Amino acid sequence: KDRIVIGFSFEERSVGNKAFQQSFLSKQTDLNTIQTFSFNDLSELKKHVKKGLLRFPIISKPLAGSRGRGIFLYKKFDNGIGRHLKGYVFQNFIPNDGDFRVLVLAGKVISCYKRVAAKNSFLNNVSQGGRIKFVKDKKRKDEISSIGLRASAAFNLIHAGVDVLY
Numbered sequence: 001k002d003r004i005v006i007g008f009s010f011e012e013r014s015v016g017n018k019a020f021q022q023s024f025l026s027k028q029t030d031l032n033t034i035q036t037f038s039f040n041d042l043s044e045l046k047k048h049v050k051k052g053l054l055r056f057p058i059i060s061k062p063l064a065g066s067r068g069r070g071i072f073l074y075k076k077f078d079n080g081i082g083r084h085l086k087g088y089v090f091q092n093f094i095p096n097d098g099d100f101r102v103l104v105l106a107g108k109v110i111s112c113y114k115r116v117a118a119k120n121s122f123l124n125n126v127s128q129g130g131r132i133k134f135v136k137d138k139k140r141k142d143e144i145s146s147i148g149l150r151a152s153a154a155f156n157l158i159h160a161g162v163d164v165l166y
Helices: 018-028 042-050 079-081 138-154
Strands: 004-010 060-061 072-076 088-092 099-105 106-116 131-134 161-164
Touching: 018 060, 018 099, 018 138, 072 079, 106 138, 138 161
Parallel strands: none
Antiparallel strands: 004 161, 060 072, 060 088, 099 106, 099 161, 106 131
């Protein structure tokens, strides 16, 4: 239960948006995914917080974003959160010391590495200043790689990057 698929990057074709990806994986596989919500107005978001489905800190991400661009971390309700409703998804922020990226090509893992955020950043994306550490522990690499393979196979993809919290 402590391994969670948190995202994808695709080069060959679009596979919906982040909300669809998480929903599809949770319904079609036994992989753990992060609950992902989209809202039409601020009152819907507030209801989810009141029900405990979302808890601060909360992350908002563009539906079709990549490379860590346009991602916001909210520690409480403030004026900015209302500007990022349409075209964004919301997730509970999971504190971490990095996530893992599994690169899959033609049903084979070609790379598995940990992405670690820059100092004073919550973004693990290399394009946002994060750094890469290759996974050397074979057991850990095999477990993480298996998750990436299963997630990319669920979408029948030839090429995918799967992000995993482990």
